[in-house]
Amino acid sequence: xxxxxxRLYSTASKLAVSTSQLxxxxxxxxxFRGDSRKPHFFDAESWAALxxxxxxxxxxxxxxxxxxxxxxxxDEVRRACTHQSFLNLHAKFYPTSPAPxxxxxxxxxxxxxxxxxxSEYIHASYPHLPTRVLKAAVSxxxxxxxxxxxxxxxxxxxxLRWHRQPTTPxxxxxxxxxxxxxxxxxxxxxxxxxRSLSSARKFAQSFFLSRDVDLRSMxxxxxxxRALTETVVKFNxxxxxxxxxxxxxxxxxxxxxxxxxxxxxDKLGEGFGSSLKMAEYRAAEDSLHRLYLxxxxxxxxxxxxxxxxxxxxxxxxxxxxxxxxxxxxxEAEALYASSGRSSIVAPKRPTLEEEEMRRSGSVV
Amino acid sequence: xxxxxxxxxxxxxxxxxxxxxxxxxIRKVVxxxxxxxxxSTNTRTFLANDIEHxxxxxxxxxxxxxxxxGHEPIARGLYANGRDKVVPLQGFEVNGIQRKIQLLLDSxxxxxxxxxxNNIVESTSQAARGIWSGMHVDTPFKI
Numbered sequence: 418x419x420x421x422x423x424r425l426y427s428t429a430s431k432l433a434v435s436t437s438q439l440x441x442x443x444x445x446x447x448x449f450r451g452d453s454r455k456p457h458f459f460d461a462e463s464w465a466a467l468x469x470x471x472x473x474x475x476x477x478x479x480x481x482x483x484x485x486x487x488x489x490x491x492d493e494v495r496r497a498c499t500h501q502s503f504l505n506l507h508a509k510f511y512p513t514s515p516a517p518x519x520x521x522x523x524x525x526x527x528x529x530x531x532x533x534x535x536s537e538y539i540h541a542s543y544p545h546l547p548t549r550v551l552k553a554a555v556s557x558x559x560x561x562x563x564x565x566x567x568x569x570x571x572x573x574x575x576x577l578r579w580h581r582q583p584t585t586p587x588x589x590x591x592x593x594x595x596x597x598x599x600x601x602x603x604x605x606x607x608x609x610x611x612r613s614l615s616s617a618r619k620f621a622q623s624f625f626l627s628r629d630v631d632l633r634s635m636x637x638x639x640x641x642x643r644a645l646t647e648t649v650v651k652f653n654x655x656x657x658x659x660x661x662x663x664x665x666x667x668x669x670x671x672x673x674x675x676x677x678x679x680x681x682x683d684k685l686g687e688g689f690g691s692s693l694k695m696a697e698y699r700a701a702e703d704s705l706h707r708l709y710l711x712x713x714x715x716x717x718x719x720x721x722x723x724x725x726x727x728x729x730x731x732x733x734x735x736x737x738x739x740x741x742x743x744x745x746x747x748e749a750e751a752l753y754a755s756s757g758r759s760s761i762v763a764p765k766r767p768t769l770e771e772e773e774m775r776r777s778g779s780v781v
Numbered sequence: 782x783x784x785x786x787x788x789x790x791x792x793x794x795x796x797x798x799x800x801x802x803x804x805x806x807i808r809k810v811v812x813x814x815x816x817x818x819x820x821s822t823n824t825r826t827f828l829a830n831d832i833e834h835x836x837x838x839x840x841x842x843x844x845x846x847x848x849x850x851g852h853e854p855i856a857r858g859l860y861a862n863g864r865d866k867v868v869p870l871q872g873f874e875v876n877g878i879q880r881k882i883q884l885l886l887d888s889x890x891x892x893x894x895x896x897x898x899n900n901i902v903e904s905t906s907q908a909a910r911g912i913w914s915g916m917h918v919d920t921p922f923k924i
Contacts, residue, residue, distance in 0.1 A: 427865055430811060430857060435845075474809065474843045481804055481841035553787055562793040570796055572808040572861040623802035628794035629905060635787060663916040675916050689916070 435471040467510055469495055469517075470576045482571050483623075484604070487611050496520060497603040500579035500596040517578075520603035527602030530609055531559040534621040537720050543632070544747030545709050550635050557630045559621070564598035567624055573600045601625075615727040618720075636709055641701035645678065645685070648708065648750070655681040657704070659697045662687070676700045709750070719744045795905065804861075806889045809843040810882060811857040812870075815850050820871035824854035827878045835879070839886060856882050860890025 436442040447459045475494040479485050488494050501521040508516065535555045539546070546554070557563065568574065574597060582591035601624065609617035638644050642657075649657050663675040676696035677687045686707055688699025724741050726734045767775070798804055814828065815821040828846060836844045854870040856878075866888060868881045 427857075427867070431859065431863070431865060437845075471843075473845075477808070477841055477843040481808075483802060483804075485840060553789065553792055556789050557792040557794050560792055561790065566793065566796065570798065570861055571804055572806075574861075574863070575808070625794075627797050627801040629797050630794045635792075637785075637787070665916065673916060 432465075434465045434468050435474070437473075438471045439468075463506070463510065466578070466580070467506065469578065470498065474576060478572060478576060482604070484608065484620075487608060487616075492518075493607060494576075497523060497607060498573060498576040498578060498600055500577065500599055502580045502582050502591055502596065503578045505582070506580035520599050523603035523606040524599040525602075525606075526609070527604065527606035528559075530605050530614075530617055531564075531602060531621055531625060533722065534618050535559045535626060537722060538622070538626050538718075541718050541720055541744050542713050542715075543710060544713065544745060545711055545750075546632075546747070547636070547709060547750040550632065550709070553635045554630060554632060557635075558628065559625050561595060561598045563625065563628065564601050565594035568597040568600045571601070573597065576600075613727050613729055614722060614725045618722060632710060633706060636706060638702060638705065641698060641705055645701045645704050648705065649680050649685075652748070654683075657685060657701075659700060661693070661696075678704050713744070805841055805886075806861045807842050807858055807886050808861055809845060809859040810885055811845040811847060811859070812854070812882075813847045813849040813852065813857070814854045814870075815852055816848055817850060818853075821854040823873060823875050823878060824870050827875050831875065831879060835882065842886060856885060858885035858888065858890070860888070862890045864890045864892070866890065 444464065447461070447464070449457050449459075472491040475491040475498070476485075478498075479488040479491075479494050488497075496518040497520050499517055499519045501519045504516055504519060507514070532555060535558045536551070539551055539554050539558070543551075543554075568577075577597055577600065579591070579593070579596040581593075582588070584590040605617055605620055608620045645657050649655070657678045657680050659676050659678045661674060662677045664673065666672040667674075672691055673689060674691070674693050674696040675687065675689050676693065676699075678685045678697075678700045686700050686702075686704030688696050688701070688703050690696030690699055719742055721743070798806075812824070812828065812832070814824045816825075832844065832846070836842070856868045856870055858866045858868075860866070866885055868885060870878050870881060873881060
């Protein structure tokens with residue numbers, strides 16, 4: 418076989434629709450009969466998009482993600498992999514057949530559950546994290562891009578049934594990644610339904626909360642030195658003083674300065690740079706990172722949702738007496754710009770004179 | 782000093798397969814054989830005797846058996862990253878076929894990169910002993 422034909426066969430095998438589940442292949446609608454009066458329309462791509470994934474691939478998927486015992490029926494998995502947009506396509510080609518079950522409701526429940534688990538986990542792990550960074554971290558852990566990535570890694574991309582929706586005046590376009598993102602959310606909701614809240618939390622932990630998120634890059638400052646000063650004053654400590662610890666090559670083309678920021682005798686942070694200002698800036702950033710990114714060790718983690726019962730039934734029923742000590746609330750960050758809206762730029766409002774002039778101008 | 786706004790829709794996390802849960806990358810194994818040619822004899826024996834046990838041992842993989850007359854026997858593994866690995870099965874004994882399929886099951890599907898070409902090691906985890914700094918030793922190096 419030549420190289421090109423091998424590539425073609427490889428692509429075809431990746432896109433192949435399983436024929437083992439079909440009653441007849443090629444399907445009746447695909448066969449052209451010259452004697453029939455009826456016009457012949459058949460689009461192979463639409464037909465392929467309408468076929469449900471085979472039972473074997475659905476059960477294999479359930480086992481691959483460790484839910485072989487939880488999702489016992491292939492129909493449940495099929496439901497989790499069917500996006501709401503698929504209904505449009507199905508109704509177009511099979512208007513008389515009953516509509517397939519979709520993951521819309523499950524995805525909504527799953528999204529809320531994932532948000533709950535991520536928020537409590539991140540808040541318990543990093544008690545001093547600023548609120549906006551906490552929100553960004555939650556988005557990073559369970560947001561749309563991560564959910565789409567998780568679906569890809571699970572191998573759900575070939576099982577997804579959806580239909581591309583163009584932009585309408587009332588709704589934005591539906592993207593493949595958004596349709597894919599609904600699958601892990603629906604699976605979380607299914608685990609919650611079939612088992613319990615703690616099982617759903619374990620599922621979220623293993624697929625979402627163990628992923629790699631760079632929190633340092635999310636903590637940004639407009640003026641870290643000023644932010645540090647305000648924070649230190651808030652904690653009733655001595656004002657920060659920066660001291661040059663090490664330097665080399667001051668008059669060369671690549672100097673290195675190492676600056677430490679001290680509050681009294683305690684070193685808060687250290688930074689390097691090719692200029693004194695840069696080194697001091699990094700030292701201030703480092704000190705604030707050391708404060709905000711203090712992490713609770715995993716064996717001391719106390720999650721509020723662990724107070725829910727881990728057995729099936731009423732979720733508000735009190736669980737067996739386990740010691741739950743609520744974690745300490747971290748110190749709120751010091752906001753050093755007025756009213757906490759320093760980074761939000763509102764559109765410029767017209768002054769009274771400008772408004773009057775506009776009104777009088779339109780009248781005249 | 783202006784800082785760039787963090788766009789919420791662009792926030793993502795990176796995979797850490799195996800840190801808590803491990804999701805095998807193999808999705809499907811397709812075995813193609815010919816009914817008549819002698820090069821497929823061992824493959825046909827394997828399919829008659831051993832494939833069921835292997836499929837039961839690996840419930841996370843979908844096994845597909847296809848008859849393709851007039852062609853050499855192959856095993857094609859399809860992975861979560863969208864790639865496929867094709868292994869020809871002619872010339873192998875039955876246990877060799879088993880080992881080749883096991884090779885597919887164990888693989889990640891990533892392209893095989895030559896490791897001896899560039900000695901740059903890429904890793905997401907931090908250095909275990911920290912990166913050496915000439916300024917943080919007893920006698921710092923002075924230019």
